[in-house]
Amino acid sequence: MLFNVRSSLQQKTYVQSRNALACKLVTFYPNNSAKNIDTHMASILLFDETSGMPIAIMDGEVITAMRTAAVSAIATKYLAEKKEVLAVLGSGVQARAHIEAFVKLFTIKKINIWNHRSNGAEQLAKHVSASFGIEVQVFADVESCVVEADVIIAATFSTEPILKECSMKPGVHINSVGAPRPQWQELSKELMNNSVVYVDSVVSATQESGDVIKSGAEIYGEIGQVVLGKKKAETTRRTVFKSLGLALEDAVSARLVFDIMEQKKQI
Numbered sequence: 001m002l003f004n005v006r007s008s009l010q011q012k013t014y015v016q017s018r019n020a021l022a023c024k025l026v027t028f029y030p031n032n033s034a035k036n037i038d039t040h041m042a043s044i045l046l047f048d049e050t051s052g053m054p055i056a057i058m059d060g061e062v063i064t065a066m067r068t069a070a071v072s073a074i075a076t077k078y079l080a081e082k083k084e085v086l087a088v089l090g091s092g093v094q095a096r097a098h099i100e101a102f103v104k105l106f107t108i109k110k111i112n113i114w115n116h117r118s119n120g121a122e123q124l125a126k127h128v129s130a131s132f133g134i135e136v137q138v139f140a141d142v143e144s145c146v147v148e149a150d151v152i153i154a155a156t157f158s159t160e161p162i163l164k165e166c167s168m169k170p171g172v173h174i175n176s177v178g179a180p181r182p183q184w185q186e187l188s189k190e191l192m193n194n195s196v197v198y199v200d201s202v203v204s205a206t207q208e209s210g211d212v213i214k215s216g217a218e219i220y221g222e223i224g225q226v227v228l229g230k231k232k233a234e235t236t237r238r239t240v241f242k243s244l245g246l247a248l249e250d251a252v253s254a255r256l257v258f259d260i261m262e263q264k265k266q267i
Helices: 032-034 060-078 093-105 117-131 140-145 189-193 204-209 208-213 223-225 249-264
Strands: 006-009 014-015 020-028 042-045 053-060 087-089 110-114 133-140 151-154 173-175 196-199 219-222 239-242
Touching: 006 032, 006 087, 014 140, 020 060, 020 239, 020 249, 042 249, 053 060, 060 093, 060 173, 060 223, 060 239, 087 140, 093 117, 093 151, 110 117, 110 140, 117 133, 117 151, 189 196, 196 204, 196 223, 204 208, 204 219, 219 223
Parallel strands: 087 110, 087 151, 110 133, 151 173, 173 239, 196 219, 196 239
Antiparallel strands: 006 020, 014 020, 020 042, 042 053
16 A cells, blocks of 8 residues: 655764754655644654663654744844734644744734635634734735735745745745755745845755755855854845754754753752
């Protein structure tokens, strides 16, 4: 029997400065979305860095969602001048994780939501309204959702662009965390080429991101270079941060969670 599944195994990653040695296991079942089940199933194995002995098995989905949203928040901190109106395209795990992170870190006054399935957008809007008491509006089309946004989150599994050239604020910042395959796109060629593009890794983006590969867009720099002051943080033009995730983010995040839990045991 054949299943529509993509599975992958990330190699062990060691971040010496954080004593983080980990391996992430991932399976991808795209049809799960129709069953109201996560499309990605992930586990993170954390090892003792001095012996290689396994010390924890963690829910990789939770850590992946949190670290992805955290990196988008860093990009937004540097690349978005205003952060009051947030537009979210998608309603899955990453959409929710980004909203929760951004509400905590920035002064978000309104959240606009669009999803290809309207019931998903409605459910997410109810969760946001009940949890944070922020004004939320659901839109039937992408263009209306993003027109007033200061920051846009694109978190979809789209194989064709869903965010195209349309009326947007001149300095809007876009975090694109979806469409993580060479054949997939969630941002149009025109939008990519008319924006200042940042990535988490040039090597990964030029091999794995359909948004980058299919558009042929020039990559201005990595977000880490912005943080280190080696690349300019453009805030007057439209910017795109294309995020694919780095293994070191998983390793460091897993170690952070483990250390916090160990500290709580000692209290």
